[in-house]
Amino acid sequence: MIRLVDINMAFGSVQAVKDLNLEIGEGTIFGFVGPNGAGKSTTMLILATLLRPTSGQAFIDGFDVVRQPREARRRIGYMPDFFGVYDNLKAAEYLDFYAACQGIPPVERPGITTRLLTLVDLADKADVYVDSLSRGMKQRLGLARCLVHDPPALILDEPASGLDPRARVELREILKRLREMGKTVLISSHILPELAEMCDDIGILDKGRLVARGSVAAIRSRVQGRRSIRIRLKGQVEPSPVGEQLRSHPAVVGVTADKDEWIVAIDGGDDVQAEVLRGLIEKGLPVLSFAEAGSNLEAIFMEITGEAEG
Numbered sequence: 520m521i522r523l524v525d526i527n528m529a530f531g532s533v534q535a536v537k538d539l540n541l542e543i544g545e546g547t548i549f550g551f552v553g554p555n556g557a558g559k560s561t562t563m564l565i566l567a568t569l570l571r572p573t574s575g576q577a578f579i580d581g582f583d584v585v586r587q588p589r590e591a592r593r594r595i596g597y598m599p600d601f602f603g604v605y606d607n608l609k610a611a612e613y614l615d616f617y618a619a620c621q622g623i624p625p626v627e628r629p630g631i632t633t634r635l636l637t638l639v640d641l642a643d644k645a646d647v648y649v650d651s652l653s654r655g656m657k658q659r660l661g662l663a664r665c666l667v668h669d670p671p672a673l674i675l676d677e678p679a680s681g682l683d684p685r686a687r688v689e690l691r692e693i694l695k696r697l698r699e700m701g702k703t704v705l706i707s708s709h710i711l712p713e714l715a716e717m718c719d720d721i722g723i724l725d726k727g728r729l730v731a732r733g734s735v736a737a738i739r740s741r742v743q744g745r746r747s748i749r750i751r752l753k754g755q756v757e758p759s760p761v762g763e764q765l766r767s768h769p770a771v772v773g774v775t776a777d778k779d780e781w782i783v784a785i786d787g788g789d790d791v792q793a794e795v796l797r798g799l800i801e802k803g804l805p806v807l808s809f810a811e812a813g814s815n816l817e818a819i820f821m822e823i824t825g826e827a828e829g
């Protein structure tokens with residue numbers, strides 16, 4: 520449904536997207552994750568036909584976004600990371616307005632508006648001014664707006680950003696409904712755990728390059744067996760014998776000092792963790808705490824995007 524072939528995008532000397540190749544099958548919820556400036560919004564703008572790539576091709580349902588922008592646009596709903604809402608309109612009027620912009624005949628518009636407001640759980644807000652809706656509600660209304668022309672593919676740029684946990688759960692529920700409807704969704708975030716709960720597949724973008732792609736389980740297994748340990752020692756900061764001692768263990772693959780803490784990446788399980796602790800104690804180093812930071816998704820994300828730096 521969505522295909523990117525050797526996409527490059529340069530803004531002057533800034534290479535925002537580099538040799539990006541990606542295929543997203545029909546009915547997939549695909550999470551696009553990467554730190555700020557990774558190139559997510561740029562890629563989405565290209566797919567939305569709003570930015571012409573420096574080179575490469577992008578297709579929506581087989582239509583080239585540069586050569587056949589009208590056909591591509593008809594098949595896509597795009598929600599930018601920031602969008603304005605007209606505050607003098609009520610929710611239903613707002614959707615009606617966008618349906619009119621899409622050339623939908625007046626007789627069909629009330630039905631579409633009602634269906635979409637129901638889909639995004641705003642049926643009871645039809646007559647409420649958009650301006651007075653909460654941020655989460657505005658986001659859901661924005662999502663409904665992308666659906667007025669019933670496109671098979673949706674591109675959502677950071678829709679969960681700034682939402683409270685409850686609003687995120689609501690958004691996740693709506694994405695599930697979209698999946699049931701057979702929509703293909705490309706959704707971005709700079710927070711991997713936020714996307715992991717909602718997506719079938721994940722692509723990690725870093726400095727314009729796709730550095731990992733696969734199911735959440737596959738990405739997790741890429742760094743399986745690796746864990747981070749947080750260590751606090753009394754009055755110890757670099758330079759100190761601590762870093763040297765930690766690095767001397769062959770299973771220690773990374774050591775960083777962060778304020779009064781050391782963060783150590785180890786390639787191994789409980790036995791290795793116990794050995795590293797024993798090594799510190801045997802050297803007479805004053806360990807205050809030694810705890811697993813967890814092999815959480817955020818650590819995995821740091822790991823993968825860190826790898827790409829070299």
Ligand SMILES: Nc1ncnc2c1ncn2[C@@H]1O[C@H](COP(=O)(O)OP(=O)(O)OP(=O)(O)O)[C@@H](O)[C@H]1O
Nearest residue numbers: 530533535553554555556557558559560561562709
């Ligand atoms: N119109 C532009 N002119 C110049 N540079 C740009 C332009 N748009 C994006 N960039 C640069 O391209 C790079 C990628 O930006 P992009 O907005 O695509 O990243 P992103 O992954 O969406 O990040 P964020 O989460 O911060 O929006 C950044 O270095 C950015 O500064």
